[in-house]
Amino acid sequence: MSFVWPPALLAVLAVPLLFLARWWFNRRRKRTAITVSSVALIRAALPGRSSWKRRIPVALFVAGLVALSGAVARPEATIAVPSNDTSILLAIDVSSSMCSSDVQPNRLTAASKAAHDFVENSDRNTRIGLVTFSGISGLMVPPTTDKGKLLEAIDTLKTARGTAIGQAILTSIDAIAESNPQVARTGVDLGEPDPNQDPAAFQPDTIVVLTDGSNTTGVDPVTAAEQAAARRLRVFTIGFGTTEPAPMVCTADQIGPGPQFGRPGSAFGGGGFRGGRRALDIDEDALTKVADLTGGRYFRAQDAGQLTDVLGDLPQEIGLHKQKTELTVFFVLAAVLLAFTGVGLSLWWNRAPARPRPAPLP
Known part of the structure; x- marks a missing residue:
């Protein structure tokens, strides 16, 4: 927690000053005390109060003064709040290894189905964009709330050689920059970081990278992630597939132009593609x-x-982003x-006892 106006915290000094003033008045009262023959008679005349009934109201009142002093300084904290303008860039690996049949019928089909469900179940106000990457990356659908357009693009994914994870992150950053003026495009000099910027605060836009392999070309993924971090963009990554070698099987409409694996034994047949066996290398x-x-x-x-479970649970994390929120009103209410x-308890416990009614005259 931080404060917009830290010098105002000096107002808390009013609390010890009040105690000092109370001590001073009590001392003066002792000087003007009247001597009586029996203190016991005075105590008997006063209503009885236990020590905790005297201290609780004072403690509550002092705590209220401390809270009020903190409110003057305008406290604020970084908390997770729901965002109304969230956009999600879904970057899907379409490299040739997505033809692996260790996930039936193959990884690409399973990934397409999971992405399909993710789009259909997303909030209608959430903008989703689609980036695909193999040896290169490209923006297929800019962030949009048009689910039909997204689903149509997901159904037409085709494989190609190579895996450019880093480039996919950079492409996603540029796609976000087109719709969010607070995010600079890649290659733009951001200058010195703002010293007043909360390091825990993020942009509402998020990148999700789904891949079954490792980066084979283009910019290093960690280098690309540094560009995203500098723009306060979160990147969620998903490694997909098993470690078991399996035949490479893709249907004809899942094969993009150009060679796929480039190794002996690969062949097309039966309206699709069948290649050798390959293990996961995430x-x-x-x-x-x-x-x-x-x-x-x-x-x-x-x-x-x-x-499907991972993508289904992501909106719970993506839908929240951290931002500074002023807590002054809560301090004032407290x-x-x-x-x-404290005042109410003091008045209640110090109320005068009811006087007995005089007996009626005969």
Whole structure:
């Protein structure tokens, strides 16, 4: 927690000053005290009060003064709040390894189905963009609330050679910059960081990278993540697939132009593509560093069900972003409640006892 006007915290000094004034008045009262023959008679005449009944109202009133002093300094804290202008850039790996059949019928089909469900179940006000990447990356659909357009693009994903994870992150940054003026495009000199910027505050826009491999071309993913972190953009990464080698199987409409694997034994047949066996080679260290560096998280999904669950749970984290919120009103409410409670208890416990009614005359 921080304060907009820290010097105002000096107002809390009013509390010890009040105690000092109370001590001084008590001392003066002792000097003018009247000598009586029996103190016991005076105590008997006063209503009895236990020590805790005397101290609780004072403690509550003092706590109220402290809270009021803090309110003058305008406290603020960084908290997670729901965002009404969230945009999500979904970057999907369409490299040739997505033809692996370790996830039935193949990884690309399972990823497309999970992305399909993610779009359909997303909030209608959430803007979603689609980036695909293999050896290069490209923006297929800019951030939009048009679910039909997104679903149509997801249904036409095609594979190609190479895996450019870093470039996909940079492409996603530029797509966000087109709709969010607070985010600079890649290659723009951001200058010196703002010393007053809260390091825990993020832009409402988020990047989600789904891949089954490691970066093979283009900019390093961690270098790209540094660009995202400098713009306060979170990147969530998902490693998809198993470690078991499996045949490479893709249908004809999932094959992009150009060679796919470029190794002997690859062949087309039966209206699709069948290649050799391949194991998972996710660079989990790099994906974890990307997520940690940007304030996101890394997830591992080994089958279609886990991938659907991961994407389904993401809106709970993506939909919240951290921002500074002023807490003055809460301090004022606490101060008023404490002070009035203390005064009320004091009046209640110090009320005069009811006088007995005189007996009626005969």
